[in-house]
Amino acid sequence: MSIQFHVRAGGSLHGELRVPGDKSISHRSIMLGALADGVTDVSGFLEGEDALATMRAFRAMGVQIEGPDQGRVRIQGVGLRGLRAPSTTLDCGNSGTTMRLLTGLLAGQGFAVTLDGDSSLRKRPMERVAKPLRAMGARIETAEQGRPPVRILPANGALQAIHYDLPVASAQVKSAVLLAGLFADGITSTTEPEPTRDHSERMLQAFGVQVTRDGATASVQGGQPLKATAIQVPGDISSAAFFLVAGSIAPGSELLLRDVGMNPTRVGVVEILKLMGANIAIENSRLAGGEPIANLRVRAAPLHGIEVPEHLVPLAIDEFPVLFVAAANAVGRTVVTGAAELRVKESDRIQVMADGLHVLGIDATPTPDGMVIEGGKPYHGGTVHSHGDHRIAMSFAVAALRASGDVLIHDCDNVATSFPDFVALAAGAGLGIVAR
């Protein structure tokens, strides 16, 4: 039996909370800490299933890792060439980041390794990383239609640096190529069509690696050693997003979200909500471990529909499920375009969100690369399916705040991949949510 969320209609949210650590940064802290010389201490680590899958993969390759213990992790780095062949397939669980970044990181190792994952991950495209890595001399096999499992074989000789123009705005593809570049002869570079999250570039620099950044191009010279460092993981803005929307749409709400990561490549959700009329104050902006963070205060405000500027799409790519809920509560029409990538996330987030919004009586029309929502009208409760997608499950929990009846959400186990405490934090703030 899988977990269901029962969410009571209505209510408002109040108080202060700290959302869990950033998922992207947590993955990278393990990966780079493992490749470093020396001991890396991490605080604020996300103890969610995705980041734990990355941790288990490195343990299986001989890396000693202590924790996690209340967000603290200690990694005994093995150096650039110190990983050992795992004795079994590495299970990436639900995590695309684990599989894609590991494919890059392992492409230049001298051992064979297979990466596999759950039924959702097994549907996701992996040729997008395999293709540039093959151009570097890596030997990588994917299964039918370019999907997992991914088999990485020892390369014939050293990897060769390439320049890669990314066909899609993907931080995972960029990161996979740059990580492979650490093991390549020469300077490997990537150019992205739109800015995507730059946590890999920032964290490589924090580990003492020279990464040159010139506009949309990032370059790294192969063979540079990583020096262990301390990593403070900020709160995940993608998890904060559920509370930013909840606090905006539930009348009378006021919430303070502490220590939220505000990397400019991740703040699209705040910008989009502000364009819709949200009242979000950014307080106490500061730097923590090379990443900007701030406290976010959100107060309920009347939202209105907008055409979401396409340049903001990659900067808010994981937040569209909950932004669709914001749009359903925004008076007028909201149009999202340029977001076809949503169709290849943990689920087809355009279709799955449209299906659930229809169940609640919301006027939502899916398009090949986005959605049109006529918002601000009353809607009712109902039973919706997350299709095993964590962000879909949490988004419909937020939708209940303005529904006229309760919302029952099926298949919520995977909320543990990114936000294991969601139910407790949301209930503590005033959402009528129970997990069964």
Ligand code: S3P
């Ligand atoms: C991530 C990049 C994004 C994002 C994912 C995490 C990362 O994917 O959707 O949740 O940590 O690099 P793409 O790079 O495929 O867009």
